Amino acid sequence: MADSLVLYAVDAGVATITFNRPDKLNALTPDMLNAFFDYVAEAGRDPAVRVIVVTGAGRGFSAGLDLGVIGGSGSGS
Numbered sequence: 001m002a003d004s005l006v007l008y009a010v011d012a013g014v015a016t017i018t019f020n021r022p023d024k025l026n027a028l029t030p031d032m033l034n035a036f037f038d039y040v041a042e043a044g045r046d047p048a049v050r051v052i053v054v055t056g057a058g059r060g061f062s063a064g065l066d067l068g069v070i071g072g073s074g075s076g077s
Helices: 030-045 067-071
Strands: 006-011 014-019 051-056
Touching: 006 030, 014 030, 030 051
Parallel strands: 014 051
Antiparallel strands: 006 014
16 A cells, blocks of 8 residues: 555656655655655665655645554544
8 A cells, every 4th residue: 555655766867756645745654654765775776776856746745744543543544
């Protein structure tokens, strides 16, 4: 599930990591954070990647950590 919530693409030496949860202002879940760190490591191992851009889908970069998911009171989707 986190794979669709964090997108990764490489083009012309630029790795782009996109938080893709615009309905929640890209509030981060633990799975999203794990995917993010995995993609950063993947970019670091790729000699073709010269820069990493981190962005968010929709109108906000990220609202931060989704406390509803952490506290168990939210749906997390």
